[in-house]
Amino acid sequence: MAEVEETLKRIQGQKGVQGIIIVNSEGIPIKTTLDNSSTVQYAGLIHQLVMKARSTVRDIDPQNDLTFLRVRSKKNEIMIAPDKDYFLIVIQNPSD
Amino acid sequence: MLFAENLYVNFLLFINETIPRATMAPKKPTSGRSSTGSKGKGKSECHPDDVFPLVLTSATQELFGCRTDEDVTVESPHKLLKKDDIIHDIKTRAAVSDFSPVKQIVLDYPEEEILLVFDRDFTYGQSFYLVVTPEAKDRILSPPEPETPEVFENEVSETPHPKHWISFGSEQEIDDESVTETRKKALQYIKNTLNLMRKKFGRPVCFSDLNAADAKDSCVECASYKDSRFSIKQMQRDCGMQAVPRLQSSSAQTQWKFHKNVCTQYYPQELHEEEINSILQSESLMNFLSSATSRVLHALQQEEILNMLLDDWKALGTLAEAGDSKVSEDLMLHHAFTDQKYTKDKKVSSVNWHPTILGKVKSLREQSCLSEIDSLCICAFFFFLQLLLECPDDILAFEFCPSNPNIIVGGCVNGQVVLWDISAYITHLQGTQPGDKKGSKTPVVRYCAVSALESRHKAPITDVQWLPQTFEVTRKGVLVENMYNVSVQVVTCSPDCTVMIWDVRVPKPLNQSLSDRQQNVDQKTPITPYIVPETFKHLDRTWKPLLRVSVPKINTSGEYAPLKFSLEHYTSNSNTGRNSGLISFSATIFRIMSLNFYNVVLFMFLYWQDGEIVFTDWKLEKEGSGQYIAKPLLCFRMHHWFVNTIQRSPFFRDIILMTGGWNFAIWKEDVMEGPIVVSPSSEQKCTVGCWSLSRPAVFFIGKDDGSIEVWNLLENTSEPAHVHAHVTSAKITCIKPWTVSRKFFASLMHKPTASSHVTKYFELEEDRLKDYLKRNELWVKEKKKAEELKKKTVSCAF
Numbered sequence: 001m002a003e004v005e006e007t008l009k010r011i012q013g014q015k016g017v018q019g020i021i022i023v024n025s026e027g028i029p030i031k032t033t034l035d036n037s038s039t040v041q042y043a044g045l046i047h048q049l050v051m052k053a054r055s056t057v058r059d060i061d062p063q064n065d066l067t068f069l070r071v072r073s074k075k076n077e078i079m080i081a082p083d084k085d086y087f088l089i090v091i092q093n094p095s096d
Numbered sequence: 097m098l099f100a101e102n103l104y105v106n107f108l109l110f111i112n113e114t115i116p117r118a119t120m121a122p123k124k125p126t127s128g129r130s131s132t133g134s135k136g137k138g139k140s141e142c143h144p145d146d147v148f149p150l151v152l153t154s155a156t157q158e159l160f161g162c163r164t165d166e167d168v169t170v171e172s173p174h175k176l177l178k179k180d181d182i183i184h185d186i187k188t189r190a191a192v193s194d195f196s197p198v199k200q201i202v203l204d205y206p207e208e209e210i211l212l213v214f215d216r217d218f219t220y221g222q223s224f225y226l227v228v229t230p231e232a233k234d235r236i237l238s239p240p241e242p243e244t245p246e247v248f249e250n251e252v253s254e255t256p257h258p259k260h261w262i263s264f265g266s267e268q269e270i271d272d273e274s275v276t277e278t279r280k281k282a283l284q285y286i287k288n289t290l291n292l293m294r295k296k297f298g299r300p301v302c303f304s305d306l307n308a309a310d311a312k313d314s315c316v317e318c319a320s321y322k323d324s325r326f327s328i329k330q331m332q333r334d335c336g337m338q339a340v341p342r343l344q345s346s347s348a349q350t351q352w353k354f355h356k357n358v359c360t361q362y363y364p365q366e367l368h369e370e371e372i373n374s375i376l377q378s379e380s381l382m383n384f385l386s387s388a389t390s391r392v393l394h395a396l397q398q399e400e401i402l403n404m405l406l407d408d409w410k411a412l413g414t415l416a417e418a419g420d421s422k423v424s425e426d427l428m429l430h431h432a433f434t435d436q437k438y439t440k441d442k443k444v445s446s447v448n449w450h451p452t453i454l455g456k457v458k459s460l461r462e463q464s465c466l467s468e469i470d471s472l473c474i475c476a477f478f479f480f481l482q483l484l485l486e487c488p489d490d491i492l493a494f495e496f497c498p499s500n501p502n503i504i505v506g507g508c509v510n511g512q513v514v515l516w517d518i519s520a521y522i523t524h525l526q527g528t529q530p531g532d533k534k535g536s537k538t539p540v541v542r543y544c545a546v547s548a549l550e551s552r553h554k555a556p557i558t559d560v561q562w563l564p565q566t567f568e569v570t571r572k573g574v575l576v577e578n579m580y581n582v583s584v585q586v587v588t589c590s591p592d593c594t595v596m597i598w599d600v601r602v603p604k605p606l607n608q609s610l611s612d613r614q615q616n617v618d619q620k621t622p623i624t625p626y627i628v629p630e631t632f633k634h635l636d637r638t639w640k641p642l643l644r645v646s647v648p649k650i651n652t653s654g655e656y657a658p659l660k661f662s663l664e665h666y667t668s669n670s671n672t673g674r675n676s677g678l679i680s681f682s683a684t685i686f687r688i689m690s691l692n693f694y695n696v697v698l699f700m701f702l703y704w705q706d707g708e709i710v711f712t713d714w715k716l717e718k719e720g721s722g723q724y725i726a727k728p729l730l731c732f733r734m735h736h737w738f739v740n741t742i743q744r745s746p747f748f749r750d751i752i753l754m755t756g757g758w759n760f761a762i763w764k765e766d767v768m769e770g771p772i773v774v775s776p777s778s779e780q781k782c783t784v785g786c787w788s789l790s791r792p793a794v795f796f797i798g799k800d801d802g803s804i805e806v807w808n809l810l811e812n813t814s815e816p817a818h819v820h821a822h823v824t825s826a827k828i829t830c831i832k833p834w835t836v837s838r839k840f841f842a843s844l845m846h847k848p849t850a851s852s853h854v855t856k857y858f859e860l861e862e863d864r865l866k867d868y869l870k871r872n873e874l875w876v877k878e879k880k881k882a883e884e885l886k887k888k889t890v891s892c893a894f
Contacts, residue, residue, distance in 0.1 A: 001376050007385045014396040022381075028365050030375055040364040068391050079395050081388035085380055088388045092396060094403050 004031060016093040018076060023047060025085050034091075042078075046089055050082050146232030148198055149215070149222035156194045159185065164214060164223065173214035174237055179205055201228050211237060493560045499582045503600075506543075507557025507588050513598055513639065515545040547598065547639040553590035560588045585642065596641035743786055753795055755785035760797055775807075776814060 004022075011020055012033065019034040019042075027047030032039040054066040069080040072094070081088045157163040160177055167175065182202045186193045195202060202210060211227040213236060227233040367375070375381055398404070491514070494506035502519040562585070586598040743753050754761050758777040781800040788794035797805045797816070805816035 001373075003382055004376055004385065007389050011389065011392055011396070014393065015400050017396065022385075024367075024375065026365070028367050030367070030372055030381075044364060068395065070395065077399060079392055081391045083384045083388060086384045086388075088385070088392060090392050090396065092399055094399050 008033065011090060014092070018091040018093060020091075021089040023087055023089060030086070042089060042091075046078065046080060047087075050080055050087055054082060146227060146229040147213070147220060148201060148226045148228055149220040150194065150198065150212070150224045150226045151222050152194045152212075152224050156185070160212075169214070170216050173216065175212045175214070176209040177212050179208050179210055182210065198226055201226070206230065207233075492556055492558055495561055497562050505560055505562065505586050505600075507553075507560040507590075509556035511553030511555060511557060511590060511592070512549070513547040513552070513557065513560065513586065513588055514543045515600065516542075517544045545600075545639055547641070551640045553588065553594065553596065554592035555590045557588045557590045560586060562586055588641075594644055596644050598639065599642040753785050753787055755782040755797060758782065760785050778805075 008020055011017060021029050021039055021042055022031040023029050023043045027043050029039045029043040050069060053069050057064050057066045066082055071078040076091055076093050079090045161167050179202055182195050186195050186199050207230050211233040213225050213227060215223055215225050227236055489508040489510045491506040491508055494504055497503035502517055504516040506514045508514060584599055584601050587595060589595045758781055759775045760782050782797050783800055784798040786796055794808050797807060804820045806818040808817035
């Protein structure tokens with residue numbers, strides 16, 4: 001528990017980080033720093049995206065696997081670190 | 097009874113058979129009956145017609161040789177008896193004879209021999225039977241079985257002979273059907289009847305055809321006609337019928353509405369507290385975090401360092417794009433200036449921007465057609481008159497002093513040069529609100545100095561310009577550097593073939609008696625009720641040109657008559673370092689060489705007569721008469737008519753735009769064979785041209801009919817990029833672009849970059865131009881005279 005907190009604090013301490021979400025393999029958020037509605041929205045949508053991205057990578061090369069996904073938009077950037085069971089979503093405002 | 101039936105049947109049978117049998121038939125029943133009745137044995141009822149059961153005594157048997165089991169046996173039961181013998185026997189023994197019952201039969205029997213058959217088995221009731229008919233006899237004797245072929249052969253040996261034919265009437269039918277000759281043959285008939293000449297008898301006769309219809313009465317026609325008496329009514333008609341089933345097609349379609357959700361409401365899955373806690377403490381999560389965190393931190397740091405997806409080019413260009421998009425090709429009329437009182441009926445000959453006051457001050461000089469009163473120079477600020485500058489005569493050209501914008505020099509039509517000082521009115525110009533000045537009177541500023549009448553141009557001054565502030569011309573005509581960096585000299589040119597240089601400083605060598613000046617002033621004071629600045633008092637009425645230059649023609653004698661000149665100078669980069677006292681300038685006209693920090697001046701003159709362009713250098717030679725002349729180096733005859741504009745491109749120093757006549761040309765300095773670009777001749781005269789200050793390839797051409805053409809060399813060199821037709825109804829006389837100072841634009845723009853300022857500004861000034869023109873139009877509209885339209889010039893600014 002404390003480790004999780006500590007990790008989150010480390011990430012949160014970086015410049016421009018708006019929020020962090022830990023989501024399990026089904027898309028259900030486990031831990032978050034954002035409000036509930038945003039969390040749920042992010043978790044659901046990004047979960048689908050990660051699944052799609054992962055399947056794309058695997059389809060092209062079965063030996064390959066998705067390690068990191070970055071979605072850059074006008075206002076911010078969403079970084080996703082997927083894993084077998086969970087994935088970590090970090091939303092950051094890119095430096096101007 | 098039974099016999100009767102049998103006999104009836106026998107009768108019918110007899111008809112089918114041969115005829116002789118029919119005659120015997122009626123007699124049969126009686127004998128049959130009697131014989132069988134007498135005998136009356138059991139099986140006698142079933143015998144056929146053609147056999148007659150008979151009993152023969154032994155005596156008869158011996159007589160006829162048909163003793164049982166001796167003559168006739170089972171194997172050979174048949175015995176043929178002669179008919180005569182039987183008849184004889186009957187006659188001899190009469191009633192005792194066994195053949196008495198069959199007497200008639202025998203008598204009637206046609207053949208000679210009658211068959212007698214030994215009936216061992218008593219099939220017909222008796223031991224013997226007599227075959228009545230010959231056919232039966234034949235049949236019995238020669239049965240179809242091959243067992244008795246002998247008997248058959250006996251019968252076959254008898255050949256059938258034809259019977260006597262009895263007529264039943266069929267021969268009549270045959271006679272009817274048969275075709276016989278009813279008369280003699282025609283030939284015979286003809287020969288007999290047409291017994292003409294004896295000598296022709298026996299000769300061959302030639303027959304020919306004759307159409308029966310041609311000869312009259314040769315044939316009798318019997319046409320067919322419908323006889324009403326005889327008409328067959330069709331009682332029965334064959335018609336076919338077919339049963340057609342009546343079909344009716346119909347279809348049914350069910351709408352398959354599949355179930356779809358009209359609205360769904362869902363809520364997200366959430367884990368329970370305990371689950372979350374357990375997961376948070378699970379080891380897998382720890383492992384995951386440890387692996388993911390490093391990646392995420394790496395990425396975050398990357399972000400922090402550099403935004404690698406930022407498109408620098410795009411980021412740079414956003415503002416410019418916005419600016420460009422706003423800058424349209426259109427010139428928008430921003431302001432049109434007019435004033436009922438002062439600008440009416442006046443020709444606007446020249447326009448200039450005020451260098452410093454927010455760039456919006458325009459002054460225009462008007463030349464009244466009527467020349468009743470001294471024409472006035474009007475400074476218009478924003479929309480209305482701010483100042484009136486009085487001048488002794490009509491002004492054709494004027495310019496603000498570049499170093500001191502409050503000094504204005506103007507050239508009159510009578511050849512004089514006029515100076516104004518409007519420094520007293522600067523605040524007035526600057527601080528004015530648009531609404532204030534409507535009612536009050538416009539202040540009039542009188543000129544502070546005017547050149548001496550004796551030393552004026554002999555012709556109207558067509559162009560006046562301040563010498564750039566870094567230059568100075570000495571008395572000897574040598575170009576020196578201006579120490580004070582203040583424009584102090586004015587160059588004027590006029591069609592009297594002279595170019596004069598005037599100095600506004602106090603002339604040192606000139607010793608004007610104060611008394612004279614004072615006298616002049618005193619004389620002037622009653623005329624001028626206004627306060628005249630004392631700035632150029634030293635020059636007033638005594639101003640003489642510093643230098644007078646004439647430009648002789650190259651090949652022929654005489655002098656060129658300049659209409660406009662162009663002073664261009666190049667400022668070197670290192671402006672700070674100055675080498676005092678040294679001048680050097682380009683040796684040739686074609687190449688502008690700026691040596692280090694020296695400026696080079698090139699003069700070009702426009703000549704009005706034949707549209708000649710003369711390039712000359714500022715190298716003055718002194719002639720014998722004491723007048724300086726500038727030898728022209730090159731002369732071009734370019735335009736067919738007046739050349740009225742000559743201007744260098746603000747971006748490219750060696751590109752010069754010249755307009756005149758019906759076309760314009762762009763020259764490059766190094767290329768002296770001719771202009772590098774010559775426009776096609778247009779329908780209207782090109783009256784004025786100027787480069788765009790913001791876009792290098794764009795310039796504006798004003799036309800005689802009041803239209804402005806925007807030319808963009810990058811797009812098209814054969815036609816204008818945009819034509820603003822009929823901006824005004826009169827001729828465009830002057831176009832002057834202007835750039836705005838930074839200070840002004842800071843309020844308008846977000847980022848004070850010069851280029852964008854200029855762009856935006858250009859738009860604004862174009863707007864103003866439009867307004868000007870609109871106002872001019874209004875002026876013109878108020879006039880009615882058609883010839884004035886020709887004369888009217890519109891001055892357009894910027």
